[in-house]
Amino acid sequence: MLPLFEYTKGMREEHTSYCPGCTHGIAHRLIMEALCERGELGRAIGVVPIGCSIVAHNYMNVDMCESMHGRAPAIASGIKRVHPDNIVFTYQGDGDLASIGTGEIIHAAHRGENFTTFFINNAVYGMTGGQMAPTTLIGQKTTTTAGGRSEAANGKPLRMAEIIATIESAAFVERVSLDSPANVRKAKKATLRALETQKAGVGFSFVEFLSTCPTNWGLSPIASLEWLRTDMIPYYPLGNFKTKEIGR
Amino acid sequence: MPQIFVKIDAEKCKGCNLCVEACPKKILSSGRDARNKYGYRAVTANGSEDCTGCLNCALMCPDGAIAVYKRQ
Ligand SMILES: Cc1ncc(C[n+]2csc(CCOP(=O)(O)OP(=O)(O)O)c2C)c(N)n1
Ligand code: SF4
Ligand code: SF4
Numbered sequence: 001m002l003p004l005f006e007y008t009k010g011m012r013e014e015h016t017s018y019c020p021g022c023t024h025g026i027a028h029r030l031i032m033e034a035l036c037e038r039g040e041l042g043r044a045i046g047v048v049p050i051g052c053s054i055v056a057h058n059y060m061n062v063d064m065c066e067s068m069h070g071r072a073p074a075i076a077s078g079i080k081r082v083h084p085d086n087i088v089f090t091y092q093g094d095g096d097l098a099s100i101g102t103g104e105i106i107h108a109a110h111r112g113e114n115f116t117t118f119f120i121n122n123a124v125y126g127m128t129g130g131q132m133a134p135t136t137l138i139g140q141k142t143t144t145t146a147g148g149r150s151e152a153a154n155g156k157p158l159r160m161a162e163i164i165a166t167i168e169s170a171a172f173v174e175r176v177s178l179d180s181p182a183n184v185r186k187a188k189k190a191t192l193r194a195l196e197t198q199k200a201g202v203g204f205s206f207v208e209f210l211s212t213c214p215t216n217w218g219l220s221p222i223a224s225l226e227w228l229r230t231d232m233i234p235y236y237p238l239g240n241f242k243t244k245e246i247g248r
Numbered sequence: 249m250p251q252i253f254v255k256i257d258a259e260k261c262k263g264c265n266l267c268v269e270a271c272p273k274k275i276l277s278s279g280r281d282a283r284n285k286y287g288y289r290a291v292t293a294n295g296s297e298d299c300t301g302c303l304n305c306a307l308m309c310p311d312g313a314i315a316v317y318k319r320q
Contacts, residue, residue, distance in 0.1 A: 001317045001318070001319060001320060002317060002318040002319075002320050003315065003316070003317055004252070004301050004303060004316040004317060004318055005303050005306040005307075005314070005315055005316040006315045007312035007314075007315065008312075011312055015259075015260065015286065016310075016311060018310065018311075019262075020262035020263060020264040020288065021262070021264030021265070021266055021310065022310060023310055024310070025309075025310025025311050025312070026307075026308065026309075026310050029310075029312065180270075180308075181270055181302075181303070181304040181307045181308055184307045184308065185307065214264075220265075221264040221265060221266055222265060222266065222269050225266070225269075
């Protein structure tokens, strides 16, 4: 019997605490598949955030470190400087990275720290019950914007990939989406290229994943993928924003 | 006997149906059987010859509940 697809050894055989249909699980798998394929599982070190994925260290089969809210980039900077030959990454939600931790991520990119950040943008604070995030869309109802986010009161959502791409020392920046098999395949490619950028020592690499939160969006898992496509992608365009040449 | 088959781990499946939606050949259906130990009804694969091994179901599963094999 020839396996065409088996769950990656990069994920532990654990039942995750993520809600049914939450695409955090797809993002986890892609990152671990990429590390596994590159033979980096035994040498990768991850830093997990505060948010639903605070428990990612129970699922990702690599060495991992917890961080305070938004501070994963500072911890990853330290780990990478002490262990320059190991692959180091952070995995962060939009409440973590684009709100309380905005300064941390901007300055990690600014210093050109040679690690990779996987940013999970689900347009809401998931873990704490669906409050508005800086990435919440105009008109989107959350527990703190009951009538929908308004531009007058809350401004317009932050586009983190575009912001990071303007920073000179950022080497690789791409936004991908987890809404369909074709986009999941592209997300895997971006993940691999980010890791290659780090491996080659070119500088800071950043992949933004558009992801779902069916529970706090109040939609079924399938309707959530649809909302991601019809509402999120038009505001958060997919694609590569920056690729510095990997020197040979 | 179908050459390619989809194996569902009923204990890992959370019944989100993302795989059911992703399958172009409608090989998978929402679970109607008993609940697993976490309370979810796992999807089932109908074992049809139509499966092309496109892997769409496995790519969309957030919970590692799907493996796809080819008979040799
Ligand atoms: C210093 C501090 N402030 C606030 C919180 C509460 N808190 C926990 S998770 C979270 C936001 C999580 O949202 P996000 O980063 O989008 O991740 P998700 O849960 O959606 O994956 C907040 C505000 C905290 N734990 N620590
Ligand atoms: S609350 Fe949202 S982000 Fe958190 S596990 Fe559930 S669906 Fe996923
Ligand atoms: S995608 Fe995975 S968890 Fe969801 S119904 Fe299919 S097998 Fe179950």
